[in-house]
Amino acid sequence: MFANLSDRLTASFKQLRGKGRLSEADIDATVSEIRRALLEADVALPVVRSFTAAVRERAKSAEVSAALNPAQQVIKIVNAELIEILGGEARDLRFAKHPPTVIMLAGLQGAGKTTLAGKLGRWLREQGHTPLLVASDLQRPNAVTQLQVVGERAGVPVWAPEPGNGVGDPVAVARSGLQHARDRQYSVVVVDTAGRLGVDAEMMQQAIDIRDATDPDEILFVLDAMIGQDAVTTANAFAEGVGFTGVVLSKLDGDARGGAALSVRGVTGKPVLFASTGEKLEDFERFHADRMASRILD
Numbered sequence: 576m577f578a579n580l581s582d583r584l585t586a587s588f589k590q591l592r593g594k595g596r597l598s599e600a601d602i603d604a605t606v607s608e609i610r611r612a613l614l615e616a617d618v619a620l621p622v623v624r625s626f627t628a629a630v631r632e633r634a635k636s637a638e639v640s641a642a643l644n645p646a647q648q649v650i651k652i653v654n655a656e657l658i659e660i661l662g663g664e665a666r667d668l669r670f671a672k673h674p675p676t677v678i679m680l681a682g683l684q685g686a687g688k689t690t691l692a693g694k695l696g697r698w699l700r701e702q703g704h705t706p707l708l709v710a711s712d713l714q715r716p717n718a719v720t721q722l723q724v725v726g727e728r729a730g731v732p733v734w735a736p737e738p739g740n741g742v743g744d745p746v747a748v749a750r751s752g753l754q755h756a757r758d759r760q761y762s763v764v765v766v767d768t769a770g771r772l773g774v775d776a777e778m779m780q781q782a783i784d785i786r787d788a789t790d791p792d793e794i795l796f797v798l799d800a801m802i803g804q805d806a807v808t809t810a811n812a813f814a815e816g817v818g819f820t821g822v823v824l825s826k827l828d829g830d831a832r833g834g835a836a837l838s839v840r841g842v843t844g845k846p847v848l849f850a851s852t853g854e855k856l857e858d859f860e861r862f863h864a865d866r867m868a869s870r871i872l873d
Protein backbone atom coordinates (compact mmCIF):
# COMPACT_ATOMS: atom_id res chain seq x y z
CA MET A 576 0.00 0.00 0.00
CA PHE A 577 1.08 3.58 -0.65
CA ALA A 578 3.88 2.52 -3.03
CA ASN A 579 2.46 4.59 -5.84
CA LEU A 580 1.67 7.58 -3.63
CA SER A 581 5.17 7.44 -2.15
CA ASP A 582 6.73 7.41 -5.60
CA ARG A 583 4.62 10.32 -6.80
CA LEU A 584 5.36 12.43 -3.75
CA THR A 585 9.06 11.69 -3.92
CA ALA A 586 9.08 12.70 -7.58
CA SER A 587 7.40 16.02 -6.73
CA PHE A 588 10.04 16.76 -4.09
CA LYS A 589 12.83 15.92 -6.52
CA GLN A 590 11.83 18.86 -8.70
CA LEU A 591 12.92 21.10 -5.85
CA ARG A 592 16.42 19.71 -5.65
CA GLY A 593 19.14 22.20 -6.37
CA LYS A 594 16.89 25.21 -5.77
CA GLY A 595 18.29 27.84 -3.47
CA ARG A 596 14.96 28.92 -1.98
CA LEU A 597 11.26 28.20 -2.40
CA SER A 598 9.61 30.53 -4.93
CA GLU A 599 5.84 30.95 -5.22
CA ALA A 600 6.01 29.14 -8.55
CA ASP A 601 7.89 26.21 -7.01
CA ILE A 602 5.32 25.94 -4.26
CA ASP A 603 2.42 26.05 -6.72
CA ALA A 604 3.98 23.41 -8.96
CA THR A 605 4.77 21.12 -6.04
CA VAL A 606 1.33 21.52 -4.48
CA SER A 607 -0.28 20.64 -7.85
CA GLU A 608 1.80 17.50 -8.02
CA ILE A 609 0.86 16.56 -4.46
CA ARG A 610 -2.81 17.15 -5.29
CA ARG A 611 -2.61 14.84 -8.30
CA ALA A 612 -0.78 12.19 -6.29
CA LEU A 613 -3.45 12.23 -3.55
CA LEU A 614 -6.33 12.11 -6.03
CA GLU A 615 -4.73 9.19 -7.82
CA ALA A 616 -4.42 7.43 -4.47
CA ASP A 617 -8.22 7.77 -4.05
CA VAL A 618 -8.04 10.25 -1.20
CA ALA A 619 -11.44 11.93 -0.69
CA LEU A 620 -11.70 15.33 -2.39
CA PRO A 621 -12.42 17.43 0.73
CA VAL A 622 -9.39 15.88 2.41
CA VAL A 623 -7.22 16.59 -0.65
CA ARG A 624 -8.42 20.21 -0.64
CA SER A 625 -7.69 20.89 2.98
CA PHE A 626 -4.39 19.03 2.77
CA THR A 627 -3.06 20.97 -0.21
CA ALA A 628 -4.31 24.29 1.20
CA ALA A 629 -2.47 23.64 4.45
CA VAL A 630 0.75 22.62 2.68
CA ARG A 631 0.62 25.72 0.48
CA GLU A 632 -0.02 27.95 3.47
CA ARG A 633 2.82 26.50 5.50
CA ALA A 634 5.26 26.49 2.58
CA LYS A 635 4.57 30.13 1.82
CA SER A 636 5.05 31.21 5.39
CA ALA A 637 8.03 28.92 6.00
CA GLU A 638 11.03 30.66 7.41
CA VAL A 639 14.05 30.58 5.15
CA SER A 640 16.00 27.91 6.91
CA ALA A 641 19.72 27.55 6.76
CA ALA A 642 19.52 23.96 7.91
CA LEU A 643 17.00 22.70 5.35
CA ASN A 644 17.00 23.00 1.59
CA PRO A 645 13.64 23.63 -0.18
CA ALA A 646 13.01 19.94 -0.86
CA GLN A 647 13.64 19.04 2.79
CA GLN A 648 11.49 21.94 3.89
CA VAL A 649 8.53 20.74 1.81
CA ILE A 650 9.00 17.14 2.95
CA LYS A 651 8.88 18.33 6.55
CA ILE A 652 5.67 20.24 5.89
CA VAL A 653 4.03 17.34 4.02
CA ASN A 654 5.04 14.97 6.81
CA ALA A 655 3.44 17.22 9.43
CA GLU A 656 0.26 17.52 7.37
CA LEU A 657 0.08 13.76 6.79
CA ILE A 658 0.29 13.20 10.54
CA GLU A 659 -2.44 15.79 10.97
CA ILE A 660 -4.91 14.16 8.53
CA LEU A 661 -4.13 10.73 9.95
CA GLY A 662 -5.22 12.00 13.35
CA GLY A 663 -2.10 13.14 15.19
CA GLU A 664 -1.44 11.59 18.56
CA ALA A 665 -3.11 8.18 19.02
CA ARG A 666 -5.95 7.91 21.53
CA ASP A 667 -6.20 4.93 23.87
CA LEU A 668 -9.11 2.57 23.96
CA ARG A 669 -11.65 3.83 26.48
CA PHE A 670 -12.38 1.46 29.32
CA ALA A 671 -15.47 1.58 31.51
CA LYS A 672 -15.09 2.81 35.09
CA HIS A 673 -17.13 -0.19 36.15
CA PRO A 674 -16.28 -3.29 34.12
CA PRO A 675 -17.13 -4.95 31.89
CA THR A 676 -16.08 -2.57 29.15
CA VAL A 677 -18.17 -3.23 26.04
CA ILE A 678 -16.52 -2.94 22.62
CA MET A 679 -18.85 -3.43 19.69
CA LEU A 680 -17.52 -4.09 16.19
CA ALA A 681 -19.36 -2.76 13.15
CA GLY A 682 -18.65 -2.78 9.43
CA LEU A 683 -19.43 -4.43 6.14
CA GLN A 684 -19.24 -8.16 5.63
CA GLY A 685 -15.67 -9.13 4.84
CA ALA A 686 -14.25 -5.97 6.44
CA GLY A 687 -12.38 -8.09 8.96
CA LYS A 688 -14.56 -7.86 12.09
CA THR A 689 -14.38 -11.49 13.17
CA THR A 690 -10.63 -11.59 12.60
CA LEU A 691 -10.34 -8.35 14.54
CA ALA A 692 -12.32 -9.81 17.46
CA GLY A 693 -9.61 -12.48 17.78
CA LYS A 694 -6.80 -9.95 17.42
CA LEU A 695 -8.34 -7.58 19.91
CA GLY A 696 -9.03 -10.45 22.33
CA ARG A 697 -5.42 -11.56 22.19
CA TRP A 698 -4.15 -7.99 22.54
CA LEU A 699 -6.46 -7.30 25.50
CA ARG A 700 -5.37 -10.49 27.22
CA GLU A 701 -1.73 -9.47 26.79
CA GLN A 702 -2.62 -6.13 28.40
CA GLY A 703 -3.88 -7.98 31.46
CA HIS A 704 -7.62 -7.85 30.72
CA THR A 705 -9.97 -10.80 30.77
CA PRO A 706 -11.92 -10.52 27.53
CA LEU A 707 -14.97 -12.42 26.34
CA LEU A 708 -15.89 -12.54 22.65
CA VAL A 709 -19.59 -12.52 21.82
CA ALA A 710 -20.86 -14.03 18.56
CA SER A 711 -23.66 -11.72 17.45
CA ASP A 712 -22.99 -12.18 13.73
CA LEU A 713 -25.70 -14.68 12.92
CA GLN A 714 -26.09 -13.57 9.32
CA ARG A 715 -23.07 -15.11 7.74
CA PRO A 716 -22.92 -18.90 7.70
CA ASN A 717 -19.91 -20.02 9.76
CA ALA A 718 -19.35 -16.64 11.43
CA VAL A 719 -19.96 -18.20 14.87
CA THR A 720 -17.60 -21.11 14.16
CA GLN A 721 -15.03 -18.70 12.76
CA LEU A 722 -15.19 -16.64 15.95
CA GLN A 723 -14.82 -19.81 18.02
CA VAL A 724 -11.73 -20.73 16.01
CA VAL A 725 -10.07 -17.32 16.41
CA GLY A 726 -11.10 -17.24 20.08
CA GLU A 727 -9.40 -20.57 20.64
CA ARG A 728 -6.26 -19.38 18.88
CA ALA A 729 -6.27 -16.20 20.93
CA GLY A 730 -6.92 -18.08 24.15
CA VAL A 731 -10.10 -16.07 24.71
CA PRO A 732 -13.52 -17.60 25.51
CA VAL A 733 -16.42 -17.12 23.12
CA TRP A 734 -20.08 -16.68 23.99
CA ALA A 735 -22.11 -18.29 21.20
CA PRO A 736 -25.82 -18.73 20.56
CA GLU A 737 -27.29 -21.77 22.26
CA PRO A 738 -30.67 -22.50 23.74
CA GLY A 739 -30.90 -20.09 26.65
CA ASN A 740 -28.33 -17.64 25.21
CA GLY A 741 -30.55 -16.67 22.31
CA VAL A 742 -30.72 -18.67 19.11
CA GLY A 743 -31.23 -16.83 15.85
CA ASP A 744 -31.46 -13.53 17.70
CA PRO A 745 -28.21 -11.52 17.69
CA VAL A 746 -29.55 -8.97 20.18
CA ALA A 747 -30.47 -11.69 22.68
CA VAL A 748 -27.02 -13.25 22.27
CA ALA A 749 -25.35 -9.87 22.92
CA ARG A 750 -27.53 -9.29 25.99
CA SER A 751 -26.95 -12.75 27.46
CA GLY A 752 -23.21 -12.48 26.67
CA LEU A 753 -23.00 -9.23 28.59
CA GLN A 754 -24.86 -10.76 31.53
CA HIS A 755 -22.51 -13.74 31.47
CA ALA A 756 -19.51 -11.36 31.50
CA ARG A 757 -20.98 -9.55 34.52
CA ASP A 758 -21.65 -12.83 36.34
CA ARG A 759 -18.19 -14.23 35.64
CA GLN A 760 -16.38 -10.91 36.01
CA TYR A 761 -14.87 -10.69 32.56
CA SER A 762 -13.37 -7.23 32.22
CA VAL A 763 -14.02 -6.60 28.50
CA VAL A 764 -16.74 -7.84 26.14
CA VAL A 765 -16.05 -7.72 22.40
CA VAL A 766 -19.27 -8.02 20.40
CA ASP A 767 -18.91 -9.24 16.81
CA THR A 768 -21.85 -8.14 14.65
CA ALA A 769 -23.18 -8.95 11.20
CA GLY A 770 -22.35 -6.98 8.10
CA ARG A 771 -23.69 -7.09 4.58
CA LEU A 772 -21.76 -6.72 1.38
CA GLY A 773 -23.34 -3.30 1.00
CA VAL A 774 -24.95 -1.07 3.60
CA ASP A 775 -28.63 -1.92 4.11
CA ALA A 776 -31.32 -0.70 6.46
CA GLU A 777 -32.01 -4.05 8.10
CA MET A 778 -28.35 -4.62 8.94
CA MET A 779 -28.00 -1.09 10.30
CA GLN A 780 -31.10 -1.54 12.46
CA GLN A 781 -29.69 -4.76 13.86
CA ALA A 782 -26.45 -2.97 14.74
CA ILE A 783 -28.47 -0.19 16.40
CA ASP A 784 -30.47 -2.75 18.41
CA ILE A 785 -27.29 -4.46 19.60
CA ARG A 786 -25.84 -1.07 20.50
CA ASP A 787 -28.94 -0.13 22.48
CA ALA A 788 -28.97 -3.49 24.27
CA THR A 789 -25.31 -3.34 25.33
CA ASP A 790 -24.53 0.39 25.69
CA PRO A 791 -20.96 0.05 24.36
CA ASP A 792 -18.02 2.09 25.66
CA GLU A 793 -16.51 1.90 22.18
CA ILE A 794 -18.06 1.15 18.80
CA LEU A 795 -15.23 0.35 16.43
CA PHE A 796 -15.96 0.72 12.74
CA VAL A 797 -13.82 -1.76 10.84
CA LEU A 798 -12.83 -0.40 7.46
CA ASP A 799 -11.25 -2.53 4.77
CA ALA A 800 -8.50 -0.28 3.43
CA MET A 801 -8.74 -2.10 0.11
CA ILE A 802 -12.15 -0.70 -0.82
CA GLY A 803 -10.82 2.60 -2.13
CA GLN A 804 -13.31 5.33 -2.90
CA ASP A 805 -16.29 3.39 -1.48
CA ALA A 806 -14.69 3.79 1.93
CA VAL A 807 -16.01 7.30 2.40
CA THR A 808 -19.61 6.40 1.53
CA THR A 809 -19.48 3.35 3.78
CA ALA A 810 -17.91 5.25 6.67
CA ASN A 811 -20.54 7.98 6.38
CA ALA A 812 -23.37 5.43 6.30
CA PHE A 813 -22.13 3.81 9.51
CA ALA A 814 -21.49 7.19 11.14
CA GLU A 815 -25.07 8.25 10.44
CA GLY A 816 -26.54 4.81 11.18
CA VAL A 817 -25.19 3.08 14.26
CA GLY A 818 -22.50 5.71 14.88
CA PHE A 819 -19.01 4.84 16.03
CA THR A 820 -16.35 6.12 18.38
CA GLY A 821 -13.23 4.89 16.58
CA VAL A 822 -11.97 3.24 13.43
CA VAL A 823 -9.90 0.13 12.82
CA LEU A 824 -8.20 -0.02 9.44
CA SER A 825 -7.91 -3.57 8.18
CA LYS A 826 -5.95 -5.09 5.30
CA LEU A 827 -3.28 -2.40 5.39
CA ASP A 828 -0.97 -5.11 4.09
CA GLY A 829 -2.81 -5.07 0.76
CA ASP A 830 -1.75 -3.20 -2.34
CA ALA A 831 -4.65 -0.74 -2.48
CA ARG A 832 -3.83 2.86 -3.14
CA GLY A 833 -4.24 4.02 0.42
CA GLY A 834 -6.99 6.59 -0.06
CA ALA A 835 -9.33 4.99 2.49
CA ALA A 836 -6.68 5.11 5.18
CA LEU A 837 -5.87 8.72 4.43
CA SER A 838 -9.48 9.91 4.19
CA VAL A 839 -11.37 8.22 7.01
CA ARG A 840 -10.24 10.47 9.84
CA GLY A 841 -10.86 13.66 7.87
CA VAL A 842 -14.26 12.51 6.62
CA THR A 843 -15.65 11.12 9.87
CA GLY A 844 -13.71 13.08 12.48
CA LYS A 845 -13.20 9.83 14.39
CA PRO A 846 -9.76 8.57 15.35
CA VAL A 847 -8.14 5.47 13.92
CA LEU A 848 -7.23 3.36 16.93
CA PHE A 849 -5.81 0.16 15.46
CA ALA A 850 -4.34 -1.18 12.26
CA SER A 851 -4.68 -4.73 10.96
CA THR A 852 -1.92 -5.83 8.66
CA GLY A 853 -2.56 -9.48 7.86
CA GLU A 854 -4.67 -12.54 8.52
CA LYS A 855 -2.73 -13.77 11.55
CA LEU A 856 -3.69 -12.74 15.08
CA GLU A 857 -0.39 -10.98 15.64
CA ASP A 858 -0.77 -8.85 12.49
CA PHE A 859 -2.29 -6.09 14.56
CA GLU A 860 -1.05 -2.94 16.24
CA ARG A 861 -2.03 0.41 17.73
CA PHE A 862 -2.33 2.92 14.94
CA HIS A 863 0.37 5.57 14.88
CA ALA A 864 -0.14 8.48 12.50
CA ASP A 865 3.53 9.44 12.57
CA ARG A 866 4.67 5.93 11.65
CA MET A 867 2.23 5.76 8.77
CA ALA A 868 3.33 9.20 7.53
CA SER A 869 6.96 8.05 7.58
CA ARG A 870 6.01 4.91 5.68
CA ILE A 871 4.40 7.08 3.00
CA LEU A 872 7.37 9.42 2.75
CA ASP A 873 10.05 6.74 3.01
Ligand code: GDP
Pocket residue numbers: 682683684685686687688689690691770825826827828829851852853854858
Ligand atom coordinates in the same frame (compact mmCIF):
# COMPACT_ATOMS: atom_id res chain seq x y z
P1 GDP B 1 -16.05 -9.99 8.70
O1 GDP B 1 -17.05 -10.48 7.69
O2 GDP B 1 -16.08 -8.50 8.83
O3 GDP B 1 -16.15 -10.67 10.01
O4 GDP B 1 -14.59 -10.30 8.09
P2 GDP B 1 -13.58 -11.48 8.42
O5 GDP B 1 -12.93 -11.26 9.73
O6 GDP B 1 -14.21 -12.80 8.18
O7 GDP B 1 -12.47 -11.20 7.31
C1 GDP B 1 -12.73 -11.36 5.92
C2 GDP B 1 -11.47 -11.90 5.25
O8 GDP B 1 -10.43 -10.94 5.33
C3 GDP B 1 -10.92 -13.16 5.90
O9 GDP B 1 -10.46 -14.02 4.88
C4 GDP B 1 -9.76 -12.65 6.75
O10 GDP B 1 -8.76 -13.62 6.92
C5 GDP B 1 -9.27 -11.50 5.93
N1 GDP B 1 -8.63 -10.43 6.72
C6 GDP B 1 -9.06 -9.83 7.84
N2 GDP B 1 -8.22 -8.87 8.26
C7 GDP B 1 -7.19 -8.86 7.37
C8 GDP B 1 -5.99 -8.09 7.23
O11 GDP B 1 -5.67 -7.17 8.01
N3 GDP B 1 -5.20 -8.39 6.16
C9 GDP B 1 -5.51 -9.37 5.26
N4 GDP B 1 -4.69 -9.58 4.25
N5 GDP B 1 -6.64 -10.09 5.35
C10 GDP B 1 -7.46 -9.86 6.39
